[in-house]
Amino acid sequence: MVTNNHRLTTKLTPVLLGIHVVAIPLYPHLPLQVLLVTAVLTLWTLLIISGRISQPGRFVMLLLTMMVLAVLMLSYGTILGQQPGSAMLLLLSFLKLFEMKSARDIAIVIFMGLFLIASKFFYSQSLLIAIYVFVVVVYLTSLLIVFSDRLGTTRFKARMYKSLRMIIQAVPLMLILFVLFPRIPSPLWGVPKDAVAATTGISDEMSPGSINRLIGSGEVAFRVKFNGDPPTRSDLYWRGLVLSNYDGRTWRLENAPAEALPLLVPSGDEKSRYRYIVMLEPHNQRWLYALETMVEYEGQLAVTREMQVLTRSNVIDVISYNMRSDIKAENRGLFEPERRKNLALPAGLNSESVSFARGLFKNSNREDRTYIGNVLKHFSEMGFKYTLSPPLLGENAMDEFLFDTRRGFCEHFASAFVYLMRAAGIPSRVVIGYQGGAMHPFDDYMIVRQSDAHAWAEVWLEDEGWVRVDPTAAVSPTRIEEGIEHAGLERGLLPSILISDNVIIQRARFMWDSFHNNWNQWVVGYNRKRQQELLEMFGFNNATSSDLAMWLVVSMTLAGSLVAWLVIRRESIKQVDIIRLYYDRFCRKLERAGVPHRSNEGATEFMARVVKIFPANKQELAMITGDYEHLRYGGVEDENRVRRYMRAVRRFKVKG
Amino acid sequence: MSFASIFRLPDFTRQPAFRFISKRSGPFDGEVTLDKNRVYILPTKTGILFGVLLTILLLGSVNYGKSLGFVLVFLLVGVGNVVMFATWRNLAGLRLRAGGSSPVFSGEEATFAVQLENNDPSARYSIAISQHGKEYEVVDVPADGVGQIHFRKKADRRGLLSAGRFRLYTEFPTGLFVAWTWIELTMQCVVYPKPVVNASLPAGDSMADGETVLNGAGLEEYTGLRKYQAGDSWRRVSWKASARSDELYTKEFAGGQPELQWIEWKAIAASDAEARLSIITRLVIDAEAGRRYYGLRMPNIELSPDHGNRHYLQCLKVLALYGHE
Numbered sequence: 001m002v003t004n005n006h007r008l009t010t011k012l013t014p015v016l017l018g019i020h021v022v023a024i025p026l027y028p029h030l031p032l033q034v035l036l037v038t039a040v041l042t043l044w045t046l047l048i049i050s051g052r053i054s055q056p057g058r059f060v061m062l063l064l065t066m067m068v069l070a071v072l073m074l075s076y077g078t079i080l081g082q083q084p085g086s087a088m089l090l091l092l093s094f095l096k097l098f099e100m101k102s103a104r105d106i107a108i109v110i111f112m113g114l115f116l117i118a119s120k121f122f123y124s125q126s127l128l129i130a131i132y133v134f135v136v137v138v139y140l141t142s143l144l145i146v147f148s149d150r151l152g153t154t155r156f157k158a159r160m161y162k163s164l165r166m167i168i169q170a171v172p173l174m175l176i177l178f179v180l181f182p183r184i185p186s187p188l189w190g191v192p193k194d195a196v197a198a199t200t201g202i203s204d205e206m207s208p209g210s211i212n213r214l215i216g217s218g219e220v221a222f223r224v225k226f227n228g229d230p231p232t233r234s235d236l237y238w239r240g241l242v243l244s245n246y247d248g249r250t251w252r253l254e255n256a257p258a259e260a261l262p263l264l265v266p267s268g269d270e271k272s273r274y275r276y277i278v279m280l281e282p283h284n285q286r287w288l289y290a291l292e293t294m295v296e297y298e299g300q301l302a303v304t305r306e307m308q309v310l311t312r313s314n315v316i317d318v319i320s321y322n323m324r325s326d327i328k329a330e331n332r333g334l335f336e337p338e339r340r341k342n343l344a345l346p347a348g349l350n351s352e353s354v355s356f357a358r359g360l361f362k363n364s365n366r367e368d369r370t371y372i373g374n375v376l377k378h379f380s381e382m383g384f385k386y387t388l389s390p391p392l393l394g395e396n397a398m399d400e401f402l403f404d405t406r407r408g409f410c411e412h413f414a415s416a417f418v419y420l421m422r423a424a425g426i427p428s429r430v431v432i433g434y435q436g437g438a439m440h441p442f443d444d445y446m447i448v449r450q451s452d453a454h455a456w457a458e459v460w461l462e463d464e465g466w467v468r469v470d471p472t473a474a475v476s477p478t479r480i481e482e483g484i485e486h487a488g489l490e491r492g493l494l495p496s497i498l499i500s501d502n503v504i505i506q507r508a509r510f511m512w513d514s515f516h517n518n519w520n521q522w523v524v525g526y527n528r529k530r531q532q533e534l535l536e537m538f539g540f541n542n543a544t545s546s547d548l549a550m551w552l553v554v555s556m557t558l559a560g561s562l563v564a565w566l567v568i569r570r571e572s573i574k575q576v577d578i579i580r581l582y583y584d585r586f587c588r589k590l591e592r593a594g595v596p597h598r599s600n601e602g603a604t605e606f607m608a609r610v611v612k613i614f615p616a617n618k619q620e621l622a623m624i625t626g627d628y629e630h631l632r633y634g635g636v637e638d639e640n641r642v643r644r645y646m647r648a649v650r651r652f653k654v655k656g
Numbered sequence: 657m658s659f660a661s662i663f664r665l666p667d668f669t670r671q672p673a674f675r676f677i678s679k680r681s682g683p684f685d686g687e688v689t690l691d692k693n694r695v696y697i698l699p700t701k702t703g704i705l706f707g708v709l710l711t712i713l714l715l716g717s718v719n720y721g722k723s724l725g726f727v728l729v730f731l732l733v734g735v736g737n738v739v740m741f742a743t744w745r746n747l748a749g750l751r752l753r754a755g756g757s758s759p760v761f762s763g764e765e766a767t768f769a770v771q772l773e774n775n776d777p778s779a780r781y782s783i784a785i786s787q788h789g790k791e792y793e794v795v796d797v798p799a800d801g802v803g804q805i806h807f808r809k810k811a812d813r814r815g816l817l818s819a820g821r822f823r824l825y826t827e828f829p830t831g832l833f834v835a836w837t838w839i840e841l842t843m844q845c846v847v848y849p850k851p852v853v854n855a856s857l858p859a860g861d862s863m864a865d866g867e868t869v870l871n872g873a874g875l876e877e878y879t880g881l882r883k884y885q886a887g888d889s890w891r892r893v894s895w896k897a898s899a900r901s902d903e904l905y906t907k908e909f910a911g912g913q914p915e916l917q918w919i920e921w922k923a924i925a926a927s928d929a930e931a932r933l934s935i936i937t938r939l940v941i942d943a944e945a946g947r948r949y950y951g952l953r954m955p956n957i958e959l960s961p962d963h964g965n966r967h968y969l970q971c972l973k974v975l976a977l978y979g980h981e
Binding site: 036104108111117133136141144145147148149151154166169173186406524541563633634 | 714717727728731733737741776781782798827
């Protein structure tokens with residue numbers, strides 16, 4: 001096959017555009033140097049297309065490749081991994097354009113584009129990304145059309161239409177494969193470390209301000225579907241992780257969580273038990289959130305002695321898990337090393353707080369319960385304020401907070417409370433997670449947002465085990481009972497979704513969330529389990545992989561036949577040929593004027609004959625005949641010309 | 657490239673790979689419709705590369721558990737499937753008709769035309785023709801319209817040259833698949849003998865024997881114009897007069913005695929029949945070029961002296977087909 005090199009370069013513009021379309025979502029993540037190289041290579045390609053410079057030779061190509069690799073090494077320090085890999089694919093696509101020799105080279109660039117697109121799924125699998133990918137696939141397919149159209153006669157619009165049509169025809173097969181293709185647990189091999197988008201959410205440590213900063217985010221942390229009615233709001237404590245180590249400023253997770261079952265004592269009260277499914281947004285951490293106190297779970301999870309639920313690897317995609325919780329269950333597990341840990345305080349700091357705690361404990365008759373009550377009373381009666389903008393604290397943070405500033409957010413109260421407990425010899429620890437959650441106004445699930453992030457405390461009472469105490473509730477009961485938006489906090493710092501009064505926008509937001517939830521469940525979270533559930537809905541129980549394979553083959557054959565029929569079928573009724581119809585109309589007009597069109601006469605001959613009889617109409621006759629021949633036999637697809645032709649026929653009138 | 661040589665596909669483009677394909681390829685008398693069992697399809701190298709890409713993407717999706725990865729891969733699998741039918745459809749259903757071919761001299765290339773008739777309401781794009789692995793032309797066929805595609809074949813011998821089997825193929829709309837057909841239509845091209853470089857008539861044979869009637873047309877004196885008739889020499893067309901109207905006009909002459917010439921088989925001295933035919937061909941060409949009246953006397957046929965294009969072609973045809981009837 002002979003392909004003219006010059007003609008090929010003139011076809012490069014749409015490919016160049018294609019590379020940029022593919023790369024748009026990548027640009028915000030690219031380092032400046034890489035962006036600069038991208039710009040330079042784009043300009044270079046444009047110069048080649050315009051014919052101002054020729055394609056670079058082998059030596060220049062080698063130099064360019066080395067330069068590209070060097071820039072990548074400088075920017076990322078490596079060329080391995082997801083991000084440098086994407087950047088490399090992008091830059092190499094340009095180089096491939098430079099050495100374009102045949103249509104096959106273009107195909108390679110297009111395929112590289114598809115890889116680049118696929119790498120976006122590491123960052124997001126949202127519906128918007130899916131729509132974007134669909135558009136890109138339509139465009140890339142239209143590029144394939146450009147290069148298989150060897151005479152270059154197809155028009156841009158026609159190509160896009162053809163491409164769109166082919167892709168819509170591909171959807172049935174895609175659906176069948178998606179539903180029936182056997183899913184196996186991933187990963188088969190490793191996942192690149194940088195293959196995760198930046199996430200918001202609770203981190204594995206807590207210092208003043210760390211929960212506070214989440215409050216402004218209306219992002220969804222997870223969604224919950226209860227089997228039956230949900231508990232009341234003040235019982236919605238979503239336990240995340242337990243922080244026991246305090247260094248005077250920051251609370252940290254115990255380094256090696258012991259994976260042993262805690263000693264749980266269920267309440268035996270059916271009314272306090274709840275079954276639910278959590279659909280967790282990716283937070284790139286190992287822990288899961290569960291309603292306190294979780295008593296049963298499904299799947300490959302681990303539960304630590306501190307009642308933290310862990311997955312095997314970091315959550316980087318939407319996952320869902322079934323759980324059962326008993327809000328009145330007791331946790332009776334405390335072992336000696338744990339007791340020591342949960343009493344430890346940093347030495348030499350906050351002496352005022354320590355002596356205050358000892359004094360108060362003595363005044364409480366060394367009764368744990370009385371002491372706890374007195375501490376909470378101290379918070380609620382001594383002018384403590386719940387605020388999103390607490391003052392900064394110095395070295396003796398606890399002293400300053402308790403006796404000076406008295407203004408803080410939940411982390412300040414939880415931290416101070418645990419400090420005072422430990423100072424009095426009561427084992428206690430900080431728990432962080434979410435508190436609350438709002439039912440979707442017209443769907444049957446609950447949304448828990450980042451703004452619901454919360455920190456509370458747990459104390460060990462010898463006769464009851466670990467007991468939850470939320471000091472924030474003493475300061476701001478409405479925070480717990482009605483939610484953060486009613487807690488009298490600074491409204492400007494809260495996410496707009498919580499405080500907006502615009503009903504239409506709120507409604508639209510919730511509709512979108514509902515849609516997003518379904519998308520997450522049925523597309524992003526579609527896995528082996530969902531597959532089984534779906535098949536059970538159609539009456540197929542316990543489908544094995546080989547059953548799936550069989551159904552796959554059967555339905556693919558059916559879908560294949562459908563597509564074959566769609567693509568191949570002959571049009572039974574021929575498309576009405578508008579050009580021909582108008583020509584007949586034109587002939588009828590002339591027939592009425594006394595010049596009938598003879599059946600063996602071509603359009604041009606006919607015109608020559610008519611011109612002799614009606615010379616005054618010469619111009620219109622020539623135009624109509626010329627347009628007719630071009631449009632009908634010349635393969636010309638020009639809408640303007642069709643319109644001109646039809647208008648001319650309509651207005652045609654014999655003169656003289 | 658070593659890569660290309662490892663993955664070289666069996667070359668289906670030079671001749672049909674299987675007997676059943678050759679059996680179905682004709683020859684057909686005049687015309688044939690490309691129905692479903694005559695159009696074959698396979699992925700191109702690009703198509704195979706596409707398959708490799710899909711496999712890698714699928715493995716990636718399985719490994720990273722990315723649902724949208726599955727969606728993308730399966731959508732592309734679907735596209736591949738649609739494209740396969742679309743490519744096949746771009747060729748199947750086309751009606752082929754044997755087109756004409758102008759006679760050539762032996763040693764030249766004969767051009768054969770094939771008419772492509774598209775009865776669909778949509779156009780067909782980028783249909784190519786090849787013979788013995790060599791591509792000759794790429795054409796589009798408009799919706800409900802007719803196109804023409806040509807291929808050339810070297811004429812080695814005088815006589816009738818059969819067009820032979822050709823390959824019609826297309827990669828449109830994506831280049832991932834190639835659909836093709838092998839067809840032979842009964843098409844023949846007249847091949848004139850190859851003229852020798854120069855030859856002269858043996859002396860004494862060139863004069864007319866007086867019996868020949870020359871339609872009263874002479875060459876000396878210009879008498880006027882008349883409408884062009886087929887067979888008139890192009891040299892006598894009055895271009896000036898023709899340019900002023902839609903018709904062609906021929907200049908008429910009267911008086912004078914045109915030079916008459918008999919070209920006789922017997923009179924030519926040559927080693928064999930082919931050599932003799934080559935010499936005669938040269939003589940005919942020269943006679944026509946020299947605006948002489950010439951006749952041809954062959955062992956089996958005699959053409960009385962005349963001139964003009966029609967006579968000229970008739971003589972050459974007799975020479976081309978000598979011994980073939």
